[in-house]
């Protein structure tokens with residue numbers, strides 16, 4: 001309570017001044033004269049333009065003015081079962097309007113303590129996985145090298161590879177990956193293409209690189225600083241799609257924590273084990289969160305639902321533990337609004353993003369708490 005009540009409200013006050021100036025004076029019967037005629041700030045939460053947490057960066061040449069950016073990758077052409085994740089970023093933006101950045105549990109106010117924006121969506125090429133990968137890598141690389149923490153919203157999980165490819169080459173050292181999912185997603189191809197079942201095959205490598213492909217566009221051999229031993233895959237299980245990837249995960253030596261492992265150790269201890277394996281010998285860790293890791297009873301709006309996954313509270317506890325050690329970037333993928341109910345799935349995706357960002361602020365990894373503003 002002490003921490004929460006001590007947070008300044010200067011940005012909120014600045015917003016009120018701005019909305020009164022641009023949104024004009026309210027009608028006479030409105031007693032609170034901080035209310036404007038046209039909504040130009042956070043309230044009402046259901047009004048206004050649909051951006052993540054009500055901030056928008058139109059000029060991507062100026063993305064470096066911010067500390068963190070939500071960016072949509074509305075691509076679902078690499079989905080192997082139900083599509084629809086191209087609508088994920090818009091759904092997450094819409095439900096994010098419910099929140100104004102004040103996080104009771106973490107003692108954080110994102111709005112006051114972080115310069116956050118919505119960078120809009122990457123121009124993906126529907127139906128062309130490879131061109132989309134190139135667009136995504138270039139876009140994420142632009143955000144990351146501008147010194148901005150990327151909060152990437154899918155889209156399907158094929159994006160894991162181009163997302164990490166936009167970050168890892170800029171890190172001087174090895175990069176660990178914590179991958180929370182019901183699916184192992186490390187087979188080489190699926191139906192002859194690099195579908196959403198394949199991202200970690202292309203992101204990690206075989207050690208001695210022997211699988212070079214010199215035909216077509218599939219010439220990647222993995223990112224040299226992404227070692228499979230630092231790829232920790234949490235929550236994998238169920239009856240769908242894991243056979244081809246499991247053989248490769250075993251051969252490469254990735255680390256898998258099953259739902260049973262999480263039950264045995266508890267979510268916090270499981271996350272600590274994951275951190276140890278992901279960070280070993282690494283300079284940075286990337287978080288890939290597939291929303292289907294959460295039980296479809298809570299998160300039905302996804303392409304490949306698999307019962308028996310994490311409860312929301314377990315998932316949040318795990319990401320609090322993981323984010324407390326710092327991250328170089330994050331993605332939340334596989335939110336498919338056409339299959340959602342009451343925006344529940346989009347809201348959980350939004351919470352994963354906000355809870356990670358809030359934890360990064362609380363632990364001093366992100367934002368400008370206690371820092372003099374430049």
Ligand SMILES: [Mn+2]
Pocket residue numbers: 157181182183290292293304334
């Ligand atoms: Mn999955």
